[in-house]
Amino acid sequence: MKRILLTMITTLLFCHVHGEGHVNLDSLYRVLDAAIDSADIFLQKKEQQIANLKEEYLKAKTEMQQYEAATKIYMEYIPFENDSAIAYQYRCIELAKSMGRDDLLATATISLANQLSNSGFYNEARIHLSEVPEQYFGDEHLIAMNRLYGEMGFYSHDAILSRAFHQQANEMRATLLERLDTTSTAWLTFRTNLLNNENKQEEALTYSDRWMQACEPGTRPFAIMAFFRSEIYRKLGDVEMQRYWLIQSALADIRNAIMDQGSLWSLANSLISKKEDVNRAHRYIDFSWKCLTRFSTHMRSWQVAPVVARINDEYKQQLQTANNHLRWTIGIISLLLLGLLFSLLYVMKKRRQLAKARNELNSLNDQLEVKNQQLLENNTLLSDANQMLSDTNEQLRNAIMHLNDTTRVKDEYIGKFLTICSDYINKLDNYRIKVNRKLKANQYNDLLRMTSSEHLKEDELKELLENFDSVFLHLFPTFIDDFNALLRKEERIIPTDRNSLNTDLRIFALIRLGIDESSKIAEFLHYSPNSIYAYRARIKNKAAGNRDNFEQMVKEIGMQQ
Numbered sequence: 001m002k003r004i005l006l007t008m009i010t011t012l013l014f015c016h017v018h019g020e021g022h023v024n025l026d027s028l029y030r031v032l033d034a035a036i037d038s039a040d041i042f043l044q045k046k047e048q049q050i051a052n053l054k055e056e057y058l059k060a061k062t063e064m065q066q067y068e069a070a071t072k073i074y075m076e077y078i079p080f081e082n083d084s085a086i087a088y089q090y091r092c093i094e095l096a097k098s099m100g101r102d103d104l105l106a107t108a109t110i111s112l113a114n115q116l117s118n119s120g121f122y123n124e125a126r127i128h129l130s131e132v133p134e135q136y137f138g139d140e141h142l143i144a145m146n147r148l149y150g151e152m153g154f155y156s157h158d159a160i161l162s163r164a165f166h167q168q169a170n171e172m173r174a175t176l177l178e179r180l181d182t183t184s185t186a187w188l189t190f191r192t193n194l195l196n197n198e199n200k201q202e203e204a205l206t207y208s209d210r211w212m213q214a215c216e217p218g219t220r221p222f223a224i225m226a227f228f229r230s231e232i233y234r235k236l237g238d239v240e241m242q243r244y245w246l247i248q249s250a251l252a253d254i255r256n257a258i259m260d261q262g263s264l265w266s267l268a269n270s271l272i273s274k275k276e277d278v279n280r281a282h283r284y285i286d287f288s289w290k291c292l293t294r295f296s297t298h299m300r301s302w303q304v305a306p307v308v309a310r311i312n313d314e315y316k317q318q319l320q321t322a323n324n325h326l327r328w329t330i331g332i333i334s335l336l337l338l339g340l341l342f343s344l345l346y347v348m349k350k351r352r353q354l355a356k357a358r359n360e361l362n363s364l365n366d367q368l369e370v371k372n373q374q375l376l377e378n379n380t381l382l383s384d385a386n387q388m389l390s391d392t393n394e395q396l397r398n399a400i401m402h403l404n405d406t407t408r409v410k411d412e413y414i415g416k417f418l419t420i421c422s423d424y425i426n427k428l429d430n431y432r433i434k435v436n437r438k439l440k441a442n443q444y445n446d447l448l449r450m451t452s453s454e455h456l457k458e459d460e461l462k463e464l465l466e467n468f469d470s471v472f473l474h475l476f477p478t479f480i481d482d483f484n485a486l487l488r489k490e491e492r493i494i495p496t497d498r499n500s501l502n503t504d505l506r507i508f509a510l511i512r513l514g515i516d517e518s519s520k521i522a523e524f525l526h527y528s529p530n531s532i533y534a535y536r537a538r539i540k541n542k543a544a545g546n547r548d549n550f551e552q553m554v555k556e557i558g559m560q561q
Helices: 002-020 026-037 039-059 063-077 082-098 102-119 122-130 139-155 157-178 185-198 201-213 219-238 239-255 263-273 278-295 298-360 362-440 445-452 455-475 478-484 504-511 518-525 528-540 547-555
Strands: none
Touching: 026 039, 026 478, 039 063, 039 455, 039 504, 063 102, 102 122, 102 139, 102 528, 122 139, 122 239, 122 445, 139 157, 157 185, 185 219, 201 219, 219 263, 219 547, 239 263, 239 298, 263 445, 298 362, 298 504, 362 445, 455 478, 455 504, 478 504, 504 518, 504 528, 504 547, 528 547
């Protein structure tokens, strides 16, 4: 009964959208903004569900019970935390081996390969799929192979290999369309996307309608359906309906605490492509980036990076426009000052005329004295006005200096960010070339050793911190001395290298840049939020003055430079 009711609701929603031909996107944006504001609540609910499953896993008495509990945890982690999902699927594999259950081992191996494909670890996925015995080849194995070759074809930089991978994926998809039940979600997914890729959008919408009726609204499958439905409208050029389904998909992702999401940053990309609401686009991409950071896979980061760069360019353009307006304002104020100067010269001329008249008309001294007193009062008012204008000019100069300093900091960080991105792309390309050579030489063991090492991550993190130290100390060369001035003499921090920062200094360097949330600092420095909180508390206890104002004083370092 519940299933029938949900299907009716979905059908009514679809009929409303197509019957009206128009949707109120503004109200949907408000609903989406409210969901983002409540994201922490959905996240806590998700974490509690996983915690309950982990407790069930720990209480399991048999290996079969552990296998079933670990599988449930894996299913929750699939769109939530990639590394944890892979780790729990490896546990399932070990448990299946321990029980001697080849059927469970094959199922777990195929699931692991799917997750590795989704994470961009194509070679590992390929190896795991090759380990599945032929007697366990079935629809799930074929679906996993189709996804692997489809992903490899899409992201391959070699045109010949890309065509070969796509050909293999297409053959597997054709086989699946023949084998799968035509009422199944998998068959509807393949059929809808195939028609859309063949530019048969109207027919694709017909199958998408059937797919939508097979999904429970507000679930992860519904979010996936809504995303691919938006792609159909994108190809049709219907921006309004494209955004409508992207919002529906994003709402389902947020309310289910899905970290592996594409709808929200696709919506931000649509907004920025049409030169529309830059602030809204920035908020959506910022939230999406945080989610993808938690999901932790480089593939999604590569997809989102171009959108982030475009939004930064739009912000830079807005800043340039604001600077132009400021120049016009300064010009108008200058003209007003010039007019005031002429007025002052005129008053001075009148004063000289009055002095000459006083010498000539001694008989009118009493009257002139009264007039002189009035003139003195006017001069006092004028002097006060001049003083107020001088104070205003000083404030304006300080505002301009602060704005220029902010612009300089942003420009230098954007330039450094683009340079690091370019270097990182080159490193990834070199790494790809190495992997390609190893593959051609069938040196799979060397590849395994290469990808098992943690040195690459450690080296990249070290280089990131060195770049951060270099840029920050370039912008704030006296930061270390100014920061130590806020501490008691016996508690001052002296780094071993004056050209780099230690962990304590980096935390407060980020606070100086306006990043004062412990969670964000923890993400950047790869510490836990509790550790960052402890560092901050320990340093504030060493403050020479009031510890409650310590971080605000850190934020003011370098403002007068």
